Amino acid sequence: MDYSLNELTRAYRLMKTIREFEERIRSEYQQGKLPGFIHMYRNQEAIAVGACLDMTNDDYIASTHRGHGHCIAKGCELEGMMLELACKQDGLCNGKGGSMHIADMTKGMLGANAIVGGGPPIAAGAALTAKTLQTGGVSMAFIGDGASDQGTVAEALNLAVVLQLPMIFMYENNFYAEFTRNPKPEGRIAERAGAFGMPSVVVDGSDFFAVHAACREAIERGRNGGGPTAIEAVSARYYGHFEGDPQAYRDEAELRAQREAGDPLPHFLADPRTASLDVKTVAEVDAAIFAELDRTVELALAAADPTPEKLYTDVYVNYEGRAMQ
Amino acid sequence: MKMSMREAINLTLHEEMARDNRVVIMGEDVASGQGGVYGVTAGLTEKFGVARVIDTPITESAIVGAAGGAALTGLRPVAELMFIDFLGVCLDQLLNQIAKFRYMFGGQARTPLVIRTMIGAGEGTGPQHSQILYSMLAAIPGIKVVTPSNAADAKGLLAEAIRQDDPVVFCEHKALYLSECDVPEGDYVIPFGKARTVVEGTDITLCGLSRMAVLAEQAAAELAAEGISAEVIDPRTLSPLDEESILASVSKTGRLVVVDESNPLCSMASEISGMVAEFGFDYLDAPVQRVTAPHTPVPATPCLEKDYVPSVADIVRAAKKALAY
Ligand SMILES: Cc1ncc(C[n+]2csc(CCOP(=O)(O)OP(=O)(O)O)c2C)c(N)n1
Numbered sequence: 238m239d240y241s242l243n244e245l246t247r248a249y250r251l252m253k254t255i256r257e258f259e260e261r262i263r264s265e266y267q268q269g270k271l272p273g274f275i276h277m278y279r280n281q282e283a284i285a286v287g288a289c290l291d292m293t294n295d296d297y298i299a300s301t302h303r304g305h306g307h308c309i310a311k312g313c314e315l316e317g318m319m320l321e322l323a324c325k326q327d328g329l330c331n332g333k334g335g336s337m338h339i340a341d342m343t344k345g346m347l348g349a350n351a352i353v354g355g356g357p358p359i360a361a362g363a364a365l366t367a368k369t370l371q372t373g374g375v376s377m378a379f380i381g382d383g384a385s386d387q388g389t390v391a392e393a394l395n396l397a398v399v400l401q402l403p404m405i406f407m408y409e410n411n412f413y414a415e416f417t418r419n420p421k422p423e424g425r426i427a428e429r430a431g432a433f434g435m436p437s438v439v440v441d442g443s444d445f446f447a448v449h450a451a452c453r454e455a456i457e458r459g460r461n462g463g464g465p466t467a468i469e470a471v472s473a474r475y476y477g478h479f480e481g482d483p484q485a486y487r488d489e490a491e492l493r494a495q496r497e498a499g500d501p502l503p504h505f506l507a508d509p510r511t512a513s514l515d516v517k518t519v520a521e522v523d524a525a526i527f528a529e530l531d532r533t534v535e536l537a538l539a540a541a542d543p544t545p546e547k548l549y550t551d552v553y554v555n556y557e558g559r560a561m562q
Numbered sequence: 563m564k565m566s567m568r569e570a571i572n573l574t575l576h577e578e579m580a581r582d583n584r585v586v587i588m589g590e591d592v593a594s595g596q597g598g599v600y601g602v603t604a605g606l607t608e609k610f611g612v613a614r615v616i617d618t619p620i621t622e623s624a625i626v627g628a629a630g631g632a633a634l635t636g637l638r639p640v641a642e643l644m645f646i647d648f649l650g651v652c653l654d655q656l657l658n659q660i661a662k663f664r665y666m667f668g669g670q671a672r673t674p675l676v677i678r679t680m681i682g683a684g685e686g687t688g689p690q691h692s693q694i695l696y697s698m699l700a701a702i703p704g705i706k707v708v709t710p711s712n713a714a715d716a717k718g719l720l721a722e723a724i725r726q727d728d729p730v731v732f733c734e735h736k737a738l739y740l741s742e743c744d745v746p747e748g749d750y751v752i753p754f755g756k757a758r759t760v761v762e763g764t765d766i767t768l769c770g771l772s773r774m775a776v777l778a779e780q781a782a783a784e785l786a787a788e789g790i791s792a793e794v795i796d797p798r799t800l801s802p803l804d805e806e807s808i809l810a811s812v813s814k815t816g817r818l819v820v821v822d823e824s825n826p827l828c829s830m831a832s833e834i835s836g837m838v839a840e841f842g843f844d845y846l847d848a849p850v851q852r853v854t855a856p857h858t859p860v861p862a863t864p865c866l867e868k869d870y871v872p873s874v875a876d877i878v879r880a881a882k883k884a885l886a887y
């Protein structure tokens with residue numbers, strides 16, 4: 238497959254944005270400037286970007302608790318994201334969602350999800366919309382190796398096959414669910430999905446080109462009425478389950494090796510297909526990313542909190558004025 | 563001995579497992595890693611081995627259902643539903659299966675099962691990890707619902723939960739895990755359906771559930787400084803509920819504030835208010851006051867979450883309103 242310079246630059250920019258966005262929020266979080274729990278996506282960037290590169294705002298994704306990368310790859314603005322992670326009034330969800338429930342309907346980003354396995358049935362519903370309204374859209378659920386065991390995932394797989402939905406089950410096998418090693422051998426997840434009656438493949442999740450090729454095929458299949466696809470992308474988790482988890486349960490030498498082998502950015506830049514992406518362009522992209530991060534962090538930290546009455550907005554009845562409030 | 567609620571629960575699990583080898587622990591990350599996100603099951607694997615401390619996949623329906631089936635047939639499982647919010651994933655097994663066995667099977671079946679689960683807001687965990695939901699469970703015949711407000715009660719109630727023969731949902735407020743008090747050593751069992759009088763008083767009854775019992779105690783201290791004698795009652799078990807003790811207190815004080823972190827509609831606060839209105843009407847000198855969370859989800863942003871959770875000031879205000887009636 239040939240890639241235009243434009244496509245390569247976009248893929249690089251998105252992967253690098255995810256990487257630096259997260260490194261930046263990690264540091265802000267460690268200084269106590271961001272609330273809640275955050276889950277780092279490092280070394281899985283090629284999965285989100287490879288998955289979403291061919292999507293438009295009419296395609297949908299349902300994300301997970303580890304959702305920053307999915308948001309950025311789907312086109313969410315850093316400003317709205319940063320404000321949301323800081324839980325501010327002008328965040329994508331007015332501060333009511335935070336990192337684990339961030340969503341952007343204008344971008345077809347149907348939400349991060351703090352319920353493991355919560356996303357796939359919702360993504361199936363979005364695929365049903367696309368199919369019924371004949372929008373040509375597809376829908377993708379991101380699913381962790383741990384989440385792959387959840388009953389909701391099996392039910393969504395079956396429904397997608399029965400209804401021949403334009404859907405992609407994008408499994409991210411990062412070898413861990415919280416503090417527990419995934420006991421399933423590589424490929425088992427794809428095999429299971431395949432057993433429901435859909436094409437399924439296993440790809441190296443640190444290889445943008447491998448992920449992208451698999452997703453392009455799956456998206457085309459969906460758009461052309463060919464039904465669902467499952468992809469298992471494998472790339473070891475870099476940091477702890479959530480920020481602050483020192484992951485003492487991991488073997489140090491193995492982790493070191495996985496960290497190095499799983500970094501998608503050097504893979505990408507060393508690939509002959511990216512030869513047209515020169516050092517100067519890369520430097521310019523990087524500089525723009527850092528500048529945007531500086532701007533959005535400063536803005537988010539200084540931004541206004543939601544005012545108290547916002548507690549009662551976006552409900553259809555608030556019972557305000559009753560004794561209990 | 564002085565210890566935190568988290569330590570008291572951990573100690574009780576150790577003691578009960580040593581006492582009865584039919585007691586098994588099962589759940590996500592309970593065995594490996596650090597004994598769950600908050601370390602409540604730490605050390606059990608080392609002591610009792612992986613045959614009795616069982617790490618499960620992320621499959622709440624199977625965890626709760628299998629624990630129920632095991633309880634039905636001779637084990638005494640203590641299953642962990644990490645957050646009560648995950649009830650959404652597995653409710654059928656609890657509602658239509660486990661809760662029904664004893665009655666539906668004509669008394670032949672008993673289900674000595676404990677489901678330990680975390681409840682409550684205040685820790686910045688957002689809309690899908692902060693709910694209370696015990697009221698919903700207390701509305702289901704066939705399940706006992708327990709929620710301790712301190713380490714000593716946690717020990718006595720958990721021991722009883724494990725030793726008695728019916729399904730119990732044991733709700734642990736995560737904001738109480740580190741709160742310490744003296745905990746009786748050795749065998750310590752608190753029967754269900756017995757409220758604890760936290761503070762004796764004569765002017766008004768503050769009935770606080772779970773963490774709200776702690777806040778009610780603080781409110782009583784503030785009221786005492788103003789010469790108001792508040793009695794604080796902690797029902798400890800929501801089903802069965804010690805209606806007698808609540809009514810006895812109201813018969814003495816003539817006024818009642820129920821403090822419950824639930825959403826207000828169909829809450830334990832509503833249940834207790836209704837019960838007192840029906841059976842304690844003659845004792846009442848003022849309308850029963852409910853202090854609850856608002857009828858909204860729990861917002862992620864800490865500034866709104868703070869307003870969401872009932873405060874000591876809310877309790878004092880409600881008490882004064884009842885007293886001024
Ligand atoms: C229904 C449900 N069960 C359990 C959890 C707690 N939990 C949060 S993330 C997680 C591990 C998920 O592992 P995986 O799906 O592999 O995703 P990863 O964290 O590796 O991205 C667990 C058990 C949850 N949030 N929701």
Ligand SMILES: [Mg+2]
Pocket residue numbers: 381382383409410411412413414415
């Ligand atoms: Mg994982």
